[in-house]
Amino acid sequence: MSDVGVIGRVTSVQSTTLRVALDVGAKGFTKVGPDGLHTVGVVNSYVTVPAGAHRVVAIVTGVYISRQVERPGRGAFVSEDDQSAYELEAAVVGRFEGETFRSGLTGYPPLHAPVRSATPREVKSIFLPRDVPSLRIGTSAVAAEQDVYLDANLLLGHHCAVVGSTGSGKSCTVIGILDGLLDRPIPNGHIVIFDINGEYAQAFAPGTARGEATRTVVLGPHLGAREGLFLPHWFMNNEESLALFRASEGVQAPVLQRSIADARAVSASTQPDVTRLQAIQSAMSVVEQLYGDGKNSESPTDRQLGAMREVASDRARLVGPCQDQWAAMLTLIDQARTDAALSTGTAWSLLTAAQKTVISELFVQMRSLISQAFGALGIGSAEIAPDFDAPVFYDLQQLCDFFLPNRVKIEQAHDYKVASYVATLQMRLSRLLADGRYDFMTRVEEHADPLGSYLRLLMGVDPTRGEGDSDWPAAETYSMQTMLHGDGPSVTIFDLSLVASDVLENVTSLLGRIIFEFAVRSDPRAEHPMLLVLEEAHRFIPSRRDPSTTGSRSTAVFERVAKEGRKFGLSLLLASQRPSELSETVVAQCGTVIAHRLTHEADQNLLRHATALSSRALLDQLPGLAQQHALVTGVSTGVPVAVRIRDIADPPKSNDPKFIQTWSDEARLDNLPAHIDSVVTTWQGAS
Structure with missing residues (x-):
């Protein structure tokens, strides 16, 4: 085999980890290949190694420098560079069969096998699924010119978790995923968002690109049948x-x-x-x-x-x-x-x-x-x-x-x-x-076809059936909102920010069960698939490890959705800043994990147990990831990849407050009494 483009040789093969001795010196980590100049030995870049009839693909997880033993007979004056050896460590993530990339291994490379940097063409083949619907999640953190795509069917069919510390960009990543879906013509799409912080209504507001591209209905934050956010008590089992x-x-x-x-x-x-x-x-x-x-x-x-x-x-x-x-x-x-x-x-x-x-x-x-x-x-x-x-x-x-x-x-x-x-x-x-x-639960008046009306609302269908004299409680609110939005997939946002904490579990478990039972009872099966987005998912699906924890009913509902929802066309998209507080059953069922910066060791350990063996070495990078950067692993991407999440317009209302800028504005003091009065009036009225 020609040595053109070879950057080193395999010196160790252990399970899914390769160690490679590089043929480069400290004067430059670049190598000329048939496709041009390649950067060598950069963490999160990809290398290929022949292994029988295929070429193994590995992602670089570490780069090392070590002192060489000086050989006799050499000149007295030897530079520090000439006494150094350069190595890299890489995790095997897949293989090329001809020009087609496949996940998983069928064989291992031998020792001394030549190692090459993946060419731009090979990287593109890795990141762009062939012959399947895909969505663009962002660009490669190593090669900014290379877009990264996810297999849309595998992403939705096997659930997805977006995790990261507060302020790392989780909400924007969720919107980025939804934008990727909206890039495709999906008029029969159905998305339901449980928004516990009141962030997403802004992202789908009338006049925004998403508002124009979707049939969005926002229920809440004010509670009550006339306001739109209501849940009849008689729906409870x-x-x-x-x-x-x-x-x-x-x-x-x-x-x-x-x-x-x-x-x-x-x-x-x-x-x-x-x-x-x-x-x-x-x-x-x-x-x-x-x-x-x-x-x-x-x-x-x-x-x-x-x-x-x-x-x-x-x-x-x-x-x-x-x-x-x-x-x-x-x-x-x-x-x-x-x-x-x-x-x-x-x-x-x-x-x-x-x-x-x-x-x-x-x-x-x-x-x-x-x-x-x-x-x-x-x-x-x-x-x-x-x-x-x-x-x-x-x-x-x-x-x-x-x-x-x-x-x-x-x-x-x-x-x-x-x-x-x-x-x-x-x-x-x-x-x-x-x-x-x-x-909003106990005082809902009886009306015609309550369950059917509620399900039509969830699925983006007119709950009033177009009847001007409908007795559906939120008919006026629905009519006003639908006048301001266009066609496209339905997006139903439950703004739960004002729901009392002691009844929040009852609300979420009931809504989750209604959605799941509708999916289970639908015939033919999965005729109308639905994506259920859970913001701050640890509030809805807490871990059961602590027997005294609340949320057992809600956890049971969403664990069943995670385990059985796929076959009924019900997919979960979870976002959480504390994955260690999430149900391990649900995390384990998420086929795709998009991990932003995580500093807590318990959160990192949970992901290590929940992700593929070849991806675990990458998770050591989690504490140091920059904002808008994430590691993506799972079935929807061919390989684990470090991604810069795509830029989004009209983000959710989750930006950090500008303390000093606000504190420096003396004029705001004049508005403070009126602001307090407004909050108190709303607060007491809601109570």
């Missing part, structure tokens, strides 16, 4: 409901489950019956309180019984599941009024003992009929609804005021202590309903 209400497993959880099953069983057609049965119960309670009235009880009792009769008479005329019970109640009320012979014209008269006996016997029979009526409506039965997790509307206030107390009364027949066990649960539920921070 069994586990999520128990977690939100913090129901203990012993007694509270079963009682709450059956109460919610009762509440879900009330449909629009049966709601009038339920409401009127509640009214009958309230009227009976009022009459029983009149027993102790020492001044006037007979006339008010007659009025209450008359009202009860009117309600029963109205419902008994209508065909329904509990019509028989209403008819029986009407008969009982008429008979009791006759037997009690209540006086209607006498003021300030008291009930007699005989009248109280008649009314009490009436109420015993009425309560039995009411129980039968609830059973006919599917409420109060001993069995839980056949599909408890079905996202069917129920009123949370009604659950608190009626269904939960009613279920407690039923269960007390078996255990008289149930009421005391459930008292704290009832108190928590009442407090939750009284806290305005949670209105």
Whole structure:
């Protein structure tokens, strides 16, 4: 083989590491080859070595200089340069089969094999995937003229993690990836962003290139159905409901489950019956309180019984599941009024003992009929609804005021202590309903096709179906935003920056589960793939190593997405400044890792365990990477590569504050009181 372009010889082969003795001196680390002048021995550059029928490709990870032993007979005057030997170390990352680059190894080079610098043509072949859709992530840190591309299908199909310390450029890298996708015509693309810091709305604002190229909807940061960021509580499944209400497993959880099953069983057609049965119960309670009235009880009792009769008479005329019970109640009320012979014209008269006996016997029979009526409506039965997790509307206030107390009364027949066990649960539920921070979940009004509307919103489809009179809660907000954006892929941004921290996990786990279940239930499978972007992912998917950590439900949801989402067309793009706090399961499932500067040893160690063996030596560079520079490893790139991330316009709102410049502006002092007032007004209003 010709020695043209040879820069050295292999002196050691260990697993995936090669050591090479260079044929250059300190006078210049350059070598003339058939493609021109090559820089020799630069960290992160590439070399090729023949290995049987193929050529092995390796990335330089270290360069060394050592003193040579002076050989006898040489002149007395030998320079320091002439006594030095130069070596490099390289990690094997793939091979050339002819002119085509392939990842992985099929053989090793022998000792003394000639080593060449990869030519510009070879480098381009490495960085530009052939015959597959690709996106440009940036340029090579070693050869600035060489663009670096990632295989788009492998990037999305195997999940991606962008990690790095704060200020290293993670958010801009995420936008760079999205820009790379937007460079392609993808009108059926679907991107959902969980934005915990409120950064991404600026990047997709109307008037920006991304805003014009996408159908972007921003939900938040203000919470509430009319503002756009809302999540109906009835979307929650069994586990999520128990977690939100913090129901203990012993007694509270079963009682709450059956109460919610009762509440879900009330449909629009049966709601009038339920409401009127509640009214009958309230009227009976009022009459029983009149027993102790020492001044006037007979006339008010007659009025209450008359009202009860009117309600029963109205419902008994209508065909329904509990019509028989209403008819029986009407008969009982008429008979009791006759037997009690209540006086209607006498003021300030008291009930007699005989009248109280008649009314009490009436109420015993009425309560039995009411129980039968609830059973006919599917409420109060001993069995839980056949599909408890079905996202069917129920009123949370009604659950608190009626269904939960009613279920407690039923269960007390078996255990008289149930009421005391459930008292704290009832108190928590009442407090939750009284806290305005949670209105965006607990006070969402019933509307037509709530789940379908929400899924259409997530997928960039008009949730109102184009109907001007739609009762979808955020119809006006949606209409205003869609007027300002163009065509192209859909981008739905959940600005979660104002969501209370103690309910954030409930929100993210519920949203993640809805998206995943939609993907799983879609037929045919992966008909409409979706990219889910999680900013500050360690907040959504914390590690489970600490048993006391929060986020177990959210972690479970996204671990399942990481393990199973690919086959259903659901991809994760994670961004985190603390990868060591992320679930190891999720990090291990990320086929591509883009690592910016990381200084914490635990973060570096996690990546070493999660990346390919040949890439681990490169990770020693992480503490010293400059801003906008990153190491890219994984299935979407042919080789591990040091990249300068592409420049982006209209970046996310994540730039560092200019302290000194701001502190030096004396004029800002005049605006400080108004600024404080504005924050306080919004703060108190949101609370």
